[in-house]
Amino acid sequence: MTAGELPEGRAILEVRQAVRSWRAHRVDRSGPLAVALSGGADSLALTAATVAEAPSVRALVVDHGLQSGSSDVAAGAAETALALGCVEATVLRVTVGREGGMEAAARRARYRALDDARGGATVLIGHTLDDQAETVLLGLARGSGPRSIAGMAAEDPPWGRPLLGTARAVTRAACAELGLTPFEDPHNSNSDFTRVRLRREVLPLLEDVLGGGVASALARTAAQLKEDGAVLDDLAGALVAKATIGSELDVTTLTAAPVALRRRALRSWLHGVGAKALSDNQLRTMDALVVDWRGQGGVAVGGGAPGARLVVERRHGRLRAELEWSLPR
Template identity: 45%
Template sequence: MTRLPRLNPAVARTRRAVREALAGAGSAPGAGEGLVLVALSGGADSLALAAAVAFEAPRLGLEAGAAIVDHGLQPDSAGVSEEAAAAARGLGLDPVTVERVSVPGNSEAGPEGAAREARYAALEGVRSGLGARLILTAHTRDDQAEQVLLALARGSGARSLAGIPRRRGPILRPFLELDRSTTEAACAAQGLSPWRDPHNSDAGYARVRVRDRILPVLEAELGPGIAAALARTAELAREDAEAFDDMVAETIEEIVEPAEAGIAVSVAALAANPAALRHRLIRAVAAAEFGSHLSREHTLAISALVTDWRGQGPIHVPGISVARSGGLIVFTAHR
């Protein structure tokens, strides 16, 4: 009997991750035709993802293509994009699309944020234009750990600590439980040559400093497994954040009422809720009704109208004035 060669463990892990993610997204075997796209940069993570999707998608009755975004931020970025496109075609992905974007240099989001916004806008444009069901991105457990540390450094809440979601709309991330060494090993085992992004070595980026300096120190001082522990923290924070979101959605309809030139919320109803839920309700009203995203300080100042009322107010926050009037907290837009 002919003995089949043993599949490389790293390749097996990438394929299983893709298979389970697609099945969980409603793309199980026999689910019918459809197109999924890999967001491909040419780096080890996305190249390993492209290879796994090229292998698994046809077995699930799906077509698989690739979308490459050229940010134009580096010399010969067009050549890098074309090499990535050639690699995608070599793996059997079709269609393969290269999109050139312009990244503004003066964005409030900073260079990383501006590039990310441009990239996702381009990916969504390609997905919509081709009628694809999903875009798969190659974020790994290491990316998740970096995201959580950055959120901790900013003093962010549970929503930010939840990190990178496995699924958001048409975006699916199958590799969040795999580490970067697995994707690199999968590429090596399949004879794939990843592109090395010089930005990934540029200490001018906070994410690079976390990756190259902070995480290694934490591993050395606290022991191995820090990235996995941070990823677990993200999962726990996400569960809590989603539970609170559901509670806010259920509660807000019961306690909000129209007011002259604004919205009013019952003081008694806000006071009856624990601080974590009360603060979320205040932020939800500000965001949903006025498009205002409150800081922690703004939220606490408004909350004090409920819990520490001494006749103070109104509270002026971005785009809104908030005052207590009898048994109501009244939000009105700035005039």
């Protein structure tokens, strides 16, 4: 089957329209595209639609090696990609570690392999509206503010997610229209994973109790928060520029700003000095250095270097980030 031979069923046309709309709004409209193909319904439908809408699409198939027969599944997905019209299909075999649990470790290994193999292309991921709703609920449970419930971005270079407004049921229907049999990953029915329980238990219950449309409402909420967040981030960037003196931040300038801008400015500045994985509690403790100064000591944040942690202190009315070494150098 080639792109020109795709049937014009309602579902595959909806997926194609989603890809077409995403391409029309992307920053680099002419840049090369690759699709992350797992063999599941979402990525299969995305691959078929992308081949129909864009030239010279490559497929990148990650074999996590987490179950017997995974290499056969990956090879089959690559073969299907070529049959759909991809100019190339590459199988990427990865080793999944244990840190942070299997789900998180597999995700890290997958994205690292995709990034290494993309060759400058934007990689399209088959996340759907349902995935977005699950992500919003997970963020809500973390209680880390609007940023954590703004969900995934449709364009987050080098990743693209054209199907964030497309339901999972549509991608399954599209595969049926195309005569494709998706691979059913057994991990997607394993209730040991929080996301699986959200998918199989929580969201269906919410849909029942609230009368339907919950996944769409959560996805719309994420989109609205992301739009609002972009404006706040721009304003926070201007605040950082105004407060920066050398490599330090002027406390007086920060104090005069609204709390929403001040904390975003602190986050932006911290990322700029090498901080990583900032928690809401760390940001609030940092904010206290600005507006609730009682002579408290520095705040350690994630980042730094081997043998040293990154610590932010207030000195003479300014915030300063320094490496604190555990052993004398």
